[in-house]
Amino acid sequence: MQTTTAPLTLELLGTATSQGVPVIACDCPVCRSTDPRDKRLRASALLSAGNKNMVVDTGPDFRQQMLRARVGSIEGVIITHEHNDHTAGLDDIRPFCFKQEMDIPVYCLPRVAADLRERFAYAFTDYPGVPRLDIREVNFGDTISFAGHEIEVVEVTHGTLPIIGLCTRDLAYLTDVKFLPARTQVQCRNKEAVVISSLNHGGTHSHLSLDEALAYLSELKAKRGVLTHFSHTMGRAADINPTLPRGVEMGFDGLVLPE
Ligand SMILES: [Zn+2]
Ligand SMILES: [Zn+2]
Ligand SMILES: [Zn+2]
Helix, strand or coil: CCCCCCCEEEEEEECECCCCECCCCCCCCCCCCCCHHHCECECEEEEEECCEEEEECCCCCHHHHHHHCCCCCCCEEECCCCCHHHHCCHHHHHHHHHHHCCCEEEEECHHHHHHHHHHCHHHHCCCCCCCCEEEEECCCCCEEEECCEEEEEEEEEECCEEEEEEECCCEEEECCCCECCHHHHHHCCCCCEEEEECCECCCCCCCCEHHHHHHHHHHHCCCEEEEECECHHHCCHHHHHHHCCCCEEECCCCCEEEC
């Protein structure tokens, strides 16, 4: 008997850097924009195949993101790295633990596992009602099986921190990028679509600028390039999109990429 594997999709659940867009108490034109594309939750993504879901990063907006995307159950969570904008919402996986009556698998690097055990120490006690985390340490080069698909764990350099990027057959999701090691560039080349972070026009020691992200997209020969993890200083989608090369766009919350 042949088993059918449901096609994989990647939805952007959040496309902002750590403060979100709009930024609290900011009156800049981006933060005052009424364009829904300029309302950005903290960076996160959802891999889906049929009725199965895998969440990438659980930042401070995780609860809102699960409600907005109407996620009914999750197979697990992949944490790209330990920064607060990618982990702060992890406690809110509790409804899934209760409904699914299971410890939720959390895939992360060993260094990040240690950080989560410290940050969410109460989750590793017997106190009733705590989130039940089934930490599964992964390393670069490993694959995570999800709903009949293989998700490859690739290395991204974020400042000085090695963090997780993800590759499927046709897609790559690379957040908080400053540098892509040569091996990662090979693994992510010639995809249907590459999602890559681009903080703003100047970048920082740990985040690519727009020009640096565009250079990587052309290097990777992605058919479609989607930018994410924006500061409000990046500008409004309506102003920036027309300036981007063909095949490249600013991601927005709710954008779904087919494999
Ligand atoms: Zn602003
Ligand atoms: Zn980060
Ligand atoms: Zn981040």
